[in-house]
Amino acid sequence: MSFTKRWIEEDGPKVQAPASHKLDLHENALDSFNEALTRFKEGTGGNVKAYKFAIQHLSHSIELLFKSHIAQMHPLLIYKNPFTAKPLDREMTIGLWDAVQFLKNSGDPIGKDFEADLLWLKKLRNEIEHSRFDMDVATVRATMGRLVEAIKDFHDHFDDDLSAFVTKGNLPLFEELSDEYRRSLGEARAKAAASTQDGETHDCEFCGERDTGARIDGEVKCQYCGESNYTVDCLRCGADELVSDATLWNDEDGRSDYLCSSCYAHYQSLVAAD
Known part of the structure; x- marks a missing residue:
């Protein structure tokens, strides 16, 4: 038993928690996921504005998945300051990165690739919320693919049944986006390894992908997103x-x-x- 769970069960205040919260969170995550794929299909059908909402819904789905997992430890942990003497404010819940940090601090390891995806997602959500959304179709597909792969990583990490999350009707598109992403990423890493001049591959400071950068003529160029990070003396x-x-x-x-x-x-x- 982790220290966090033991502390809650043995020393934590006995606060009444909603028993159905874990189920609600998982169902809401599934709803957001299916809505994301519906919006993505609208985008491919010509409604370009739908792409933004597809990415937002899919990223929200990942956040709800993390909260659902935390709710398994204790339903109140998804709220901010749940064990204070004040009445619980059920409108104040933790965010995605709060959930990630909570799991890391409780001793639940997160793989480097998965953490890189989550850091990238944090940056992406901030850009979408506070900047003008500007993505071409190819970038949208790559972004959706990376988010889909993050959902697969989540289920692999926590030994959850992916088939219980992805509905049968959406499974072909889910696998298509995932396959596209993994193929593009694999090609980029192979190209970086073959073209780098210092014998090493590098992580990209822009898209956050690992081992996709090649040092060529004084700069590190990402073979996945195309951005360059130059060197200085x-x-x-x-x-x-x-x-x-x-x-x-x-x-x-x-x-x-x-x-x-x-x-x-x-x-x-x-x-x-x-």
């Missing part, structure tokens, strides 16, 4: 490092100087000791 030691890992030190007089992560850490230690 450290002002202090001269080592080259990805600009995403380096720290901008000076950008005056039309030039940009950087410190590598090691030199910047050394600088911070000197400041702290002063």
Whole structure:
């Protein structure tokens, strides 16, 4: 038994919890999933605006799946501050990343690929909610495929029966999107391994995929999403490092100087000791 579950059962306050919450969450996740595929079909039929809602519904489905799993530990854990003396506010529930962190902190390991997908999903949802939605059809299909694969990863991780979640009518599209994603990702990783000039593959700082970046002529180019992360020379030691890992030190007089992560850490230690 995990520490979290033992603490709740032995030491936690005895608060009345809704017994049906786990079932409701799973059913709502299924509804969101089916609605996502319906919207996706509308998009392929010519209603381009439906693609945005397809992605939103599918990402919401993943969030509800995580909450459903947490509710198995204790139904009240999906609420914020559930064990305070104040009356429980059932409108205040945890978000997707709260659920992810809760599982990690309770000792439930999450695979690196799965965690990379979740970090990417967090960024994607923020962009959709706060920016103008702008995706071409190919990008939408790739995004849906990655979300579908994340749902498969979820069921694999928690040993849940995927067939109980995907309805028979939606299974062909589900598998089609998943197959497209895995094939594209596999091709990108193979291309990165074959073309990199430093003998290593790299993770992409933009799409979050692992081992899809190839270092070519001073930059790391993702063979999956096509974005590039260039390298810069450290002002202090001269080592080259990805600009995403380096720290901008000076950008005056039309030039940009950087410190590598090691030199910047050394600088911070000197400041702290002063």
